[in-house]
Amino acid sequence: MNNYLEVKNLSKSFDNFCLRDITFTLPKGYIMGLIGPNGSGKTTTVKLILNMLKRTSGEVRILGLDNIAKEQEVKKCVGVVFDSNYFSDDWKVRQVEKSVSVFYENWNTQRFSELLDRFQISPAKKVKELSKGMQMKLMLACAFSYDAKLLILDEPTSGLDPVSRDELLHILAEYIEDGEHSVLFSTHITGDLERAADFITYIRYGELFFSGGKDEFVDGFRIVRGGREEFTEELREKMLGSRAFPTGFEALVKTEDLRQFAHLSVEPAAIDDIVVFTSRGGEQYA
């Protein structure tokens, strides 16, 4: 099986928010970044994948299995890291293992101990005594101890310092090295994805804006800069988003439209640029 995660036309309606027709595929052995501004529907998508929310319509297959019909089998193969830990604060680290390991037949205690050593987490410490970064590593250690094939991370780096974020990216790179594991990494700190992600799925206002290769995503856009006099109405219509300064402007444009901006200074766009400019209003890209 080549795809570890297949999401088709996934929709969910709340009173004040709708997630509409989200479709993407994560192949085996890759990292996909799930991006979008706050409130765009990333966590809703993750919760629907995990069947923690009831979908209005659509389909989710994890390792080829339906996430509802085969929920137990699916969850044995999925590891999850949220933005904060989901263990009891009063548990000691060794108690975390005792409580969680019973649910996984292939739990490897030796591997868990090795990971604790590697992450420098003392088994005698209480969860509440661990830093946020350590708590994130504890969740990872649990997921790796039952050899989760698919790792889902929901905003794992929010509130982490740059060193911990860098460590996480290293760990993820190692995790997918053998080509047998995949990662869905939801974040609004897109700088993390510049290095780690192979694929990008961008959700904006509950709708899919883009899903595909990271390079294709980044190459699809350019940042153009120019003086105020060049910021004409005609050009503005072709821009996906713009920001004006007293001395000039910068804007996000599609690479395919670049011919019309040839007289301006052109630079590659970072993922952050694309999210920031398109979140202020733009058009459907893919």
Add this chain to the structure above:
Amino acid sequence: MRNIWKSVRLDFSLIKPYGKTICFTMVLPVVFAAVNRSLMTGISFAMCFIAMTTGYTFSIAEKNDMERLYGILPVRKGELVIGRYVFVMIMGLTALVCSLIIQPVMLAILGENVTTLEFLSALVAGIVLFALYTVFQLPGYYRFGSIRGRVFMYIPVAGFLGMLFLTARTPAKSGGLLTAVIHSPILLMVLAVVLVVVAYVISILVSVRIVQNKEM
């Protein structure tokens, strides 16, 4: 079935740090039994107390946002619910057995002899009272959470006060309950067992339905 036991173990590890507090609160009913010189009163008090502690698992889980852990574990929601009921029943039975050992000893030291009939009555009453308290409480916690559902925690208190009211109006050794036991203790026990089983089955079904419709 194995998943239910795993859920019981998970609940046990949740409550473990609070074990000493729970044990300490179980001393109070012994004092109560001694003051009132009544095993029935002591057992009623003990079952009321232990029923009130069933909210601990919910408040600990809620405080630590553990719905997310429950959401990712490879078990059915129904199995988690049944696991919690089994855990609560184990807690209740443990408290009942301990109370039925300690309280008669305490009463004997004070010169009050507990007859076999009183002992059996207290046993049956303890089981029925605990079941009645918890079958209302647990769906309340599942539906409203540990804070808003706390109102259901007072059902045992109301039940206990009701018991006190009844026992105060009934002589300890010749009450209606004892009379009924004297007349047909087997029937009473069978009725109690049926009541408890039916009440738990309905309560579990209601809780499972609540949890299955709940979004995390």
